[in-house]
Amino acid sequence: MTAPAIRMQGLKKNFGASEIIRGVDLDIHRGERHAIIGPNGAGKSTLFHLISARLPVTAGAIELKGENVVGLKPFEIARRGLSRSFQITNIFHNLSVFENLRCAVLWSLGYRYSFWQRLAGLKDARQRAEAVMEEIGLSRRRDTPAGILSYAEQRALEIGITIASGADVILLDEPTAGMSNTETEEAVAMIRRVTEDKTLVMVEHDMGVVFGLADRISVLVYGQIIATDAPAAIRCNAAVQEAYLGTSLHSENAS
Amino acid sequence: MNSALFPRGRLLLWGGCLALVIALPLVFKSGFMVSLLCQMGIMVVFALSYNMLLGQTGLLSFGHAVYYGLGAFITMHTLNLIGKDGSPLLVALLPLVGGLAGLLAGVVLGYVTTKKAGTTFAMISLGIGELVAACALMFPGFFGGEGGVSGNRVIGKESFLGFTWGPQVEMYGLIVVWAFLATVAMFALTQTPLGRMANAVRDNPERAEFVGYDTQRVRYLMLILSGFFAGIAGGLTALNYEIVTAETLNAHTSGVVLLMTFVGGIGFFYGPIIGAILITVMQIVIGGMTHAWLLYFGLFFLFMVLMAPGGIASVIAVQHKLWAAGLFGRMLPHYLVTALPVLVLLAGLIGLIEMGYALLAGEGVGAGDTATRIMTVELHLNTPGPWLAALATAALGLALTRWIGGRTRVAWNASLSTLHGDKT
Numbered sequence: 222m223t224a225p226a227i228r229m230q231g232l233k234k235n236f237g238a239s240e241i242i243r244g245v246d247l248d249i250h251r252g253e254r255h256a257i258i259g260p261n262g263a264g265k266s267t268l269f270h271l272i273s274a275r276l277p278v279t280a281g282a283i284e285l286k287g288e289n290v291v292g293l294k295p296f297e298i299a300r301r302g303l304s305r306s307f308q309i310t311n312i313f314h315n316l317s318v319f320e321n322l323r324c325a326v327l328w329s330l331g332y333r334y335s336f337w338q339r340l341a342g343l344k345d346a347r348q349r350a351e352a353v354m355e356e357i358g359l360s361r362r363r364d365t366p367a368g369i370l371s372y373a374e375q376r377a378l379e380i381g382i383t384i385a386s387g388a389d390v391i392l393l394d395e396p397t398a399g400m401s402n403t404e405t406e407e408a409v410a411m412i413r414r415v416t417e418d419k420t421l422v423m424v425e426h427d428m429g430v431v432f433g434l435a436d437r438i439s440v441l442v443y444g445q446i447i448a449t450d451a452p453a454a455i456r457c458n459a460a461v462q463e464a465y466l467g468t469s470l471h472s473e474n475a476s
Numbered sequence: 477m478n479s480a481l482f483p484r485g486r487l488l489l490w491g492g493c494l495a496l497v498i499a500l501p502l503v504f505k506s507g508f509m510v511s512l513l514c515q516m517g518i519m520v521v522f523a524l525s526y527n528m529l530l531g532q533t534g535l536l537s538f539g540h541a542v543y544y545g546l547g548a549f550i551t552m553h554t555l556n557l558i559g560k561d562g563s564p565l566l567v568a569l570l571p572l573v574g575g576l577a578g579l580l581a582g583v584v585l586g587y588v589t590t591k592k593a594g595t596t597f598a599m600i601s602l603g604i605g606e607l608v609a610a611c612a613l614m615f616p617g618f619f620g621g622e623g624g625v626s627g628n629r630v631i632g633k634e635s636f637l638g639f640t641w642g643p644q645v646e647m648y649g650l651i652v653v654w655a656f657l658a659t660v661a662m663f664a665l666t667q668t669p670l671g672r673m674a675n676a677v678r679d680n681p682e683r684a685e686f687v688g689y690d691t692q693r694v695r696y697l698m699l700i701l702s703g704f705f706a707g708i709a710g711g712l713t714a715l716n717y718e719i720v721t722a723e724t725l726n727a728h729t730s731g732v733v734l735l736m737t738f739v740g741g742i743g744f745f746y747g748p749i750i751g752a753i754l755i756t757v758m759q760i761v762i763g764g765m766t767h768a769w770l771l772y773f774g775l776f777f778l779f780m781v782l783m784a785p786g787g788i789a790s791v792i793a794v795q796h797k798l799w800a801a802g803l804f805g806r807m808l809p810h811y812l813v814t815a816l817p818v819l820v821l822l823a824g825l826i827g828l829i830e831m832g833y834a835l836l837a838g839e840g841v842g843a844g845d846t847a848t849r850i851m852t853v854e855l856h857l858n859t860p861g862p863w864l865a866a867l868a869t870a871a872l873g874l875a876l877t878r879w880i881g882g883r884t885r886v887a888w889n890a891s892l893s894t895l896h897g898d899k900t
Contacts, residue, residue, distance in 0.1 A: 334669070338669060
């Protein structure tokens with residue numbers, strides 16, 4: 222029996238006196254697509270920040286593939302095969318699209334802090350970066366500085382950087398936020414493609430995306446998980462409807 | 477796929493530059509010019525090493541002279557340690573000792589300074605710089621007190637391939653070799669995984685952590701390597717002047733290298749080269765012509781920060797783009813026409829500044845012959861004539877600059893929009 226991709230036990234996070242995450246117990250299975258939904262301010266992004274070590278944990282345990290990761294630094298967690306995207310685009314603005322992706326693959330290919338190898342000579346890094354660029358559909362923007370890409374392109378690059386390292390646990394924080402319907406459809410297809418055979422955890426507000434993509438859904442309300450289940454069961458869950466989803470679920474059913 | 481470090485175009489450019497710097501002393505034979513060229517070569521290495529921090533890693537250091545100065549002192553002590561029985565070959569290799577001293581200083585001091593980035597780094601680098609500068613006065617045994625440490629670069633009985641490093645022009649040759657090697661090495665570094673990740677850390681340290689990189693380690697390594705090259709520059713300066721004083725590692729030297737790098741342009745590899753050459757010329761040439769040179773220098777820096785914050789290299793880059801788009805020919809007449817009133821304005825301002833400085837220095841106010849020579853012109857500063865003339869020139873220049881400059885700006889904006897329109 223392999224350990225779950227991510228296991229959270231009694232996870233808590235306080236900001237001063239206010240409790241944002243109030244005891245979360247959750248197992249993310251390997252290879253599943255797991256969505257975390259909940260009303261604004263429920264602590265979804267904070268939960269991501271705790272898992273990826275952007276914020277220190279107040280109490281509780283987080284295990285990544287059976288290994289305790291509380292107290293590790295973000296780069297140490299990244300090296301253990303967990304990669305995340307950000308709600309607010311977080312890319313290397315002055316570097317080209319290609320350079321952004323190449324930066325994202327260097328560590329995983331073992332080049333570390335090398336100052337004795339020429340980048341241009343690293344075929345595997347170039348090929349991997351180009352493959353990701355193809356997957357996210359930005360090949361024709363290869364040499365464009367990331368800072369002047371369109372919003373949707375920057376969001377695609379954001380996901381590209383996240384998956385480029387080949388991490389097997391991917392956290393996506395609102396990957397389709399701010400996108401038009403067409404852009405969202407393309408993004409969902411892309412996410413489905415690039416997270417094949419990987420564990421995906423995502424925070425998302427667009428219920429169409431959530432119910433279309435997720436194998437399981439967890440509902441986070443005021444820092445606690447009130448339900449974790451398959452999408453169909455979440456739709457019918459009375460507590461969930463009461464707490465948060467009532468209206469939007471009905472409209473989702475109606476459409 | 478052009479994957480070579482030196483593809484043909486770049487090879488030509490670098491070869492051309494090397495040929496130029498080798499040919500320069502054949503044209504400028506005077507001792508003054510050769511000394512000037514030597515100082516330039518040293519400053520080019522120093523400024524490039526500084527830009528490894530500022531431009532490439534995004535670290536604003538106020539204490540980079542520490543690595544330069546320590547490199548210089550260690551080189552000088554090593555030179556004196558070798559003594560008369562050494563050989564010119566050993567002397568030629570001494571800048572490497574300076575480099576290793578700078579590297580070691582980076583290993584020790586950088587461990588503290590690079591814990592944090594941003595303002596914290598700037599403040600700690602300032603503090604460490606002051607600390608080392610204070611040490612220089614506290615330990616005269618090593619730093620030589622106010623007189624500094626001196627030595628003689630001509631040692632040994634035999635020459636090395638005919639070189640003794642005695643004549644200044646031979647020293648220039650040595651500087652060219654080291655400066656060229658260091659520049660190639662620093663450029664090559666920008667093309668490595670560490671060099672690229674330094675850019676990533678500069679742009680977005682948070683994301684760099686999430687792709688697996690310890691940003692603190694990246695900053696630390698870049699500082700150590702930067703210290704190495706600063707130390708080489710320090711070693712060269714020790715050999716060149718045959719004296720090292722505490723001034724080489726104080727805040728003023730750190731400030732000058734920051735200004736050079738910034739004026740040249742931190743966003744381009746070659747920017748600091750331009751800045752180092754230009755500021756060295758200003759320091760030595762204009763510094764020799766007028767007491768007011770620091771004021772001119774300050775005004776020039778102010779002008780650059782306000783008008784071309786990307787430095788001279790960014791101005792060149794834009795012109796190059798215009799050239800490639802066939803728009804440069806359209807802009808050239810505008811540049812020339814604008815240059816005229818700017819020169820008038822400058823003439824007026826320089827007149828005012830020079831007369832003001834002369835007056836402050838107490839010239840032209842005594843009894844009897846009160847004529848003062850300013851730039852070969854005899855002026856009577858106690859009469860309103862010269863003042864009014866300078867003021868009128870400046871005012872005319874300003875008015876014309878505003879008028880013609882406005883039209884140039886319109887043409888400039890039109891060219892830029894054409895340029896960007898072509899691209900998309």
